[in-house]
Amino acid sequence: MKAKNILRELDAYTENYNFPILDNYNVDMAQCRITVFSDKEKWLIVFEVVGIDGNQEITNDLYIYSNVTRKKGLIKCIEDIVTLENKEYWYDDEGNFIVNPFHFELLIMGERVTLNPQKDEYIKLGIKTEAFNPTKLLRYLNSKYEEKLWLTIESLLDEIDENIQLPLFYQSSEWQHPDISDGQKPSESIFFQSIALAIEANNVNLIKPGESNTHWSNWVWSDFENQEEDVE
Template identity: 35%
Template sequence: MPNDKAVFSKNDILTQLDACAKDFNFPVLDNGYIYPVTSRLSVFGDLERWVIVVEVVGYHYRFSGHGGVENCLYIYGNSLGFEPGINNDNVLLVTADSDEGAVFVGDQWGTLNPDVHSMLIRDQKISIPKDPAFYAARNVELKNPPSIRVYEFMRASLPEYKTEFLAVEDEIYDCFRQNLPKIMQLDEWYHPDIAGEERPSENETFQMIAAVLESGDSSLYKPTKSANNHWSNWPYGGSL
């Protein structure tokens, strides 16, 4: 592919991303309604088609309980069967109550039931640590100790369960329904400040990704800026 020319250009890609960002249909990592937890970026393409998928895992407190524990897949491309960006079909919900009972107490903050010590992630029963020292050791500050909110648990449990919160490869392909080779996948990158009116076309990461897709040469991705997509870099997420 590096020796052939794609039918689309870097500018085509960045123009679509900018248009979506202008409509706030692009990942805003400090969304005031969502406590960010983790994210991932996947890039697919060939000489005729390109797809970029950005997963944003977090707790959306305007939804209740497990309905707020979501992985939103933002999908962009030049041959999609739907409008680029986010839609209801591309939101994954992977948690549920265990046999112990209701995980949540029923408030909008996603406070966990102090009497229930487990939950399901992808049907796997996992324990919920209740000791504040566990969270402190993982640099997660509890907002209202000793109460624990679900996004605090999610952040603290990333070393063990990040993979479970994110999509499996088949789920990603099911969203855009095209047999395209995966060119690259990033767990860390420098993300644009969409709320601060920065456009993807002004952002080093997406400029380089567009160049990779246009050329088919993944070696063109050579970031110079430090990754900022970690939840700790977006303190206004969930602040409304």
């Protein structure tokens, strides 16, 4: 598999914005991860974008690109990865977010978690507790439970559901992501260029992550609450 063909495939999906956009107007991103499977001739690149969607639900959005799958681009939005332990809904009848920022009783991937965050923890993370909302909750959880919010390799392949049997090649939550909304393409990114070359050469050591910009704090200008302020 030639590197140029992989990059051409990735670029094609940016034309209709069917590629991870970290400052997405429809999702407040909390964390993202890339997972690559490859045996040199066959390859599969999977992105997980954990965030808050337009319905204010916590989701893990799966994007896949490959030369072995029928489905490509955004294939699935996995919900209910975080839920309240004792209540069914995040909001009361008046539409108020009912979670106390200083006391959580949650289920994360089915595992019970109780937390009592302190004010200074939020301050260090750059999160304001006023007008607390699902985005702020999830970004706080990212600081404590990032690994729990990902799918396992087995679950990832099960969700793709195409009977793929490829070895894990590379996985990371830190890389330099192109600004897709500003017209940048994967083929112009040193990181994705190196991913493609590494797959072609079957040499993971060729991958150059670059200066990571995948932390949520780099992409907050498009957050729902900032959109509301712009309208006002």
